[in-house]
Amino acid sequence: MSDDAKKKMTPYTIPIGPTHPALKEPVMFTFEMNGEQILKADFAPGQTHRGIEWMGMRRNPVQIVHLTDRICGICGVSHSLAFARAVEQIMEIEVPERADYIRAIIAEFERIQSHLLWAGVAAHELGFDTLLHLTWRVRERAMDTIELLTGNRVNYGIIQVGGVRRDFTPDLYPAIEECLQYYSDLKSTLLKVFLEDKTIHMRCRDCGVLTYEDALKLCTVGPTARASGVNMDVRVDYPFAAYGDLAIEPILPDAHMGETRGDVFDRIVVRLLEVEQSIDIVRQCLDRMPAGEIVWEAKVAKILNQFKKAHGEALGRHEAPRGEVLHYVRMDGKEHPTAWKVKASSYSNLMSWIPMLEGEQIADIPIIVASVDPCLSCTDRVAVVRNGDRGVMTKEDLHRLSVAKTRRLMA
Amino acid sequence: MTLLETGLTVIVGTVAMAIFGIVAGLFFLGVDRKFAALMQARIGPPLRQPFIDTAKLLRKENIIPENAIPWLFNGAPILALASAITILLYLPFGSIMPIFGNAGDVILVMYLLTVPALAMVVGGFASGSPYATVGAQREMVILMAYELPLAIAIVAIAWRLSMAGIADPFSLVTIAANPIWGVVGPLGILGCLILLGILAWVTPAELSRIPFDAQEAETELAGGLLVEYSGKNFGLFYIAQGVKTIVMAALAVALFLPWNLSSFIAMAPAVALVADFAFFLVKVLLVVFFSISLIRVSMARFRITQVVSIYWIWLGLVGFLGLGLIAIDALLAGV
Numbered sequence: 001m002s003d004d005a006k007k008k009m010t011p012y013t014i015p016i017g018p019t020h021p022a023l024k025e026p027v028m029f030t031f032e033m034n035g036e037q038i039l040k041a042d043f044a045p046g047q048t049h050r051g052i053e054w055m056g057m058r059r060n061p062v063q064i065v066h067l068t069d070r071i072c073g074i075c076g077v078s079h080s081l082a083f084a085r086a087v088e089q090i091m092e093i094e095v096p097e098r099a100d101y102i103r104a105i106i107a108e109f110e111r112i113q114s115h116l117l118w119a120g121v122a123a124h125e126l127g128f129d130t131l132l133h134l135t136w137r138v139r140e141r142a143m144d145t146i147e148l149l150t151g152n153r154v155n156y157g158i159i160q161v162g163g164v165r166r167d168f169t170p171d172l173y174p175a176i177e178e179c180l181q182y183y184s185d186l187k188s189t190l191l192k193v194f195l196e197d198k199t200i201h202m203r204c205r206d207c208g209v210l211t212y213e214d215a216l217k218l219c220t221v222g223p224t225a226r227a228s229g230v231n232m233d234v235r236v237d238y239p240f241a242a243y244g245d246l247a248i249e250p251i252l253p254d255a256h257m258g259e260t261r262g263d264v265f266d267r268i269v270v271r272l273l274e275v276e277q278s279i280d281i282v283r284q285c286l287d288r289m290p291a292g293e294i295v296w297e298a299k300v301a302k303i304l305n306q307f308k309k310a311h312g313e314a315l316g317r318h319e320a321p322r323g324e325v326l327h328y329v330r331m332d333g334k335e336h337p338t339a340w341k342v343k344a345s346s347y348s349n350l351m352s353w354i355p356m357l358e359g360e361q362i363a364d365i366p367i368i369v370a371s372v373d374p375c376l377s378c379t380d381r382v383a384v385v386r387n388g389d390r391g392v393m394t395k396e397d398l399h400r401l402s403v404a405k406t407r408r409l410m411a
Numbered sequence: 412m413t414l415l416e417t418g419l420t421v422i423v424g425t426v427a428m429a430i431f432g433i434v435a436g437l438f439f440l441g442v443d444r445k446f447a448a449l450m451q452a453r454i455g456p457p458l459r460q461p462f463i464d465t466a467k468l469l470r471k472e473n474i475i476p477e478n479a480i481p482w483l484f485n486g487a488p489i490l491a492l493a494s495a496i497t498i499l500l501y502l503p504f505g506s507i508m509p510i511f512g513n514a515g516d517v518i519l520v521m522y523l524l525t526v527p528a529l530a531m532v533v534g535g536f537a538s539g540s541p542y543a544t545v546g547a548q549r550e551m552v553i554l555m556a557y558e559l560p561l562a563i564a565i566v567a568i569a570w571r572l573s574m575a576g577i578a579d580p581f582s583l584v585t586i587a588a589n590p591i592w593g594v595v596g597p598l599g600i601l602g603c604l605i606l607l608g609i610l611a612w613v614t615p616a617e618l619s620r621i622p623f624d625a626q627e628a629e630t631e632l633a634g635g636l637l638v639e640y641s642g643k644n645f646g647l648f649y650i651a652q653g654v655k656t657i658v659m660a661a662l663a664v665a666l667f668l669p670w671n672l673s674s675f676i677a678m679a680p681a682v683a684l685v686a687d688f689a690f691f692l693v694k695v696l697l698v699v700f701f702s703i704s705l706i707r708v709s710m711a712r713f714r715i716t717q718v719v720s721i722y723w724i725w726l727g728l729v730g731f732l733g734l735g736l737i738a739i740d741a742l743l744a745g746v
Binding site: 123124134203 | 450451452453541542545548621622624625628629630631632633708709710711712713714715716717
């Protein structure tokens, strides 16, 4: 056998992506395979860059809040909330307490629908379409309630800089409670169909393991980190909105399963239990919700005027369904921000794919990739395409470019 | 009968069987989709959807990938369909006896069952895509995996019939004419129930359905060995899938549910033929529901390694248990 032919035999390469039925959003995977086993995994994000930050830099924060709704289709309120909080910190705005509670309630409803959506996707990746149809059907209830509360199913548009744009009238409370009751009743069924199913157990237990050390080392966030036993949750660690007033404990898999293995199964456990936790949080919010204003300043013209006086920078953080989402904003006395940087939760989680995937089988790729609940259109912030070539900017490249720019500015 | 008459019967019979196999096959694919949809609380496509799909596919262009081997790539779907139709000629349908009933037995059918699968493997390897190659490798593995339990089920029944002193026990005509349930005692009935279960679990692998569809695995391999197929070629594979469904169901019916209405109720021969045939279709419907639709909606897809251990270890052991029960039954019967 010639060397050339040998090279072709093993290991062989399987490309998955940028579009593939296993992926709900574009990302390019390259796997070096030995038979069915993955020897090496590599991936290249950056396929869904849309230039949202660029658009934002030409708009004022009131407009940007609605742009942030559209960064992600599933966690719309997470981005708006993180961005609004960054701007509010720069401008030292005190958000009315009622608005904080409304924000928390919507954020938790979003978590319910997002986790159920994920559970359905996970079932589909395993070839269990019945469960996909079941979970997506029950998810509709959360979507309907969100629509009732905000007027929209997907891009809620409820957050405003300094508050929220819609109040919950008392006649909405029974509908909210009915929805919560629906999910409380459903909880045991959901846990049963996912956790007691033999085939799900066979496919997910000890599959795609992320150790506690790796989870810490790779700065994993959200349910992915918690499933590996990392006790972290922005809602608890750095309370914001109404979360400081509420009793919340990060959900860890050993509370339900008795042990933490950091596998796909544990990620299912964490997300399903978080649905239950969210129901509880919404109930707590409804109990404590004070009356009062819902916005710091109702007149948009006045808010815009205030932006021109704002100087400084701030970080806005929120525990999105997928983990911590972070918005960095800098304002320099203009109506639009000088800098705006979005770091979605998936950005922190993607690197954990590599230790999860290596050594597993082809059959596990879809469920492992889905298990971090990747949201790539949130994540993809930069793509460099020049003369038809697309490359990755290294640290050196970026440093060289910034030195060049500083020189240009100094001249 | 003269040679000419025999020849004519065979030709007319084959064409009739092919038409029946294709039409009924596509119909039962639709039935399966409807069953699955109802169990998943969906409305589902209309029953005629597979016919619409096939008509559309057959009108579309074949796209042959650059690194494919064209003659193998184009030949595989024809071979798959032709071999699937060939098996129909050896199977009884109600009181319609197989055209080649005297020329081949159940062992031949078992061998023929591998041909459509092998055609798909050839097509997969010939399409020059890594997904199809992985799919084809998996199909080979699955083919070897389910052969053991399938062989146990078939051989056990034929062996028990021969122990009961029935001549020519491997002929499907004989098997269909002597329902196994009437031959065996209580232990044997238990053994036969186990073997019926085995056959129900082999059927999804034979038809590459969830949970044993690793070779096509939509979310993993994007269709696996069929990934490069489109248009007419894919249409032929789709039709072959329907015919294979009928084949597997007819085999299960012949082995385990061979009763005819006409043997219980007296009726005119022409009426009996139609009634038995209708009854046969009902039995096919049962098989499709229990061994295809019900299984595929109630579980997730297995990994290929799990498929092999399930068939070789678990179903193999259970199959031997069934075989053992039937053997003890034969000894107790004093034959």
